[in-house]
Amino acid sequence: MTPHRPDAMDGALALLAVLLVVQMWLLTATLEATLAGHPEVAGPAAALSGVLLAACVALALLAGRLRGR
Amino acid sequence: MSEPAWRTDFPLHSGEERAVTRRQFARFLVLTSLGMFVGNLWILVRTRLRRAAALPRLRIAAATEVGVGDVRSFSYPGPGDPCLLIRTGPDTFVAYSQKCTHLSCAVVPRVAEGRLDCPCHQGAFALEDGRVLQGPPPRPLPRVRLAREGDDLVAVGMDGA
Numbered sequence: 001m002t003p004h005r006p007d008a009m010d011g012a013l014a015l016l017a018v019l020l021v022v023q024m025w026l027l028t029a030t031l032e033a034t035l036a037g038h039p040e041v042a043g044p045a046a047a048l049s050g051v052l053l054a055a056c057v058a059l060a061l062l063a064g065r066l067r068g069r
Numbered sequence: 070m071s072e073p074a075w076r077t078d079f080p081l082h083s084g085e086e087r088a089v090t091r092r093q094f095a096r097f098l099v100l101t102s103l104g105m106f107v108g109n110l111w112i113l114v115r116t117r118l119r120r121a122a123a124l125p126r127l128r129i130a131a132a133t134e135v136g137v138g139d140v141r142s143f144s145y146p147g148p149g150d151p152c153l154l155i156r157t158g159p160d161t162f163v164a165y166s167q168k169c170t171h172l173s174c175a176v177v178p179r180v181a182e183g184r185l186d187c188p189c190h191q192g193a194f195a196l197e198d199g200r201v202l203q204g205p206p207p208r209p210l211p212r213v214r215l216a217r218e219g220d221d222l223v224a225v226g227m228d229g230a
Contacts (some may be wrong), residue, residue, distance in 0.1 A: 007175055009091055016098045035170075036208040037229035039116035042109075049109040056102040060095040060109045 007020045012063035064065055087156040127224040129154050138180045145213055145224045152213055153178055164213035165199050
């Protein structure tokens with residue numbers, strides 16, 4: 001059995017995981033801030049989370065395209 | 070000869086059946102990201118809805134009924150929201166939510182020491198402004214805004230809730 005050599009798709013998955021960790025932090029920090037009486041952060045946080053989601057989708061699509069080559 | 074589709078869908082070896090391809094894993098990560106985005110959206114919707122609903126006014130007690138150092142409990146804004154009214158001086162009244170901001174245990178007032186203690190995890194809040202003095206609570210105690218209408222003490226809103 002040939003050993004798996006890391007390729008571009010592995011890199012894309014690693015970056016996806018990093019973005020996910022950032023998004024997880026953003027969710028908990030937003031909740032903490034709104035509970036502390038700072039509701040103004042909810043809007044920008046939701047927008048940033050949307051950007052991170054779009055980046056995750058783009059990375060997943062790119063990874064699929066790399067795999068297909 | 071290429072493998073028939075049924076061989077991929079129903080592999081002979083159990084290890085292959087449990088195997089997750091990288092594409093499936095990427096899909097799972099994207100779905101998790103979507104879930105967290107929905108969570109952020111939910112927080113946004115809740116803050117907008119809360120802003121639209123004004124808190125009610127509630128008569129708590131007559132000022133002459135509460136002596137210096139006395140504590141009165143009441144519920145505000147709803148029946149499931151216990152609060153404490155404390156007279157700290159001849160002309161000073163403070164009121165806070167009784168739910169500790171750590172894990173919602175009921176805080177115990179220690180008026181002589183100028184603090185409210187949480188017995189669950191040894192958290193403590195200052196009586197004068199509700200700030201955290203010690204322990205795991207991450208935020209100050211939500212403070213009830215009071216108004217004086219004649220001799221009556223009225224709750225008119227809440228800060229930090």
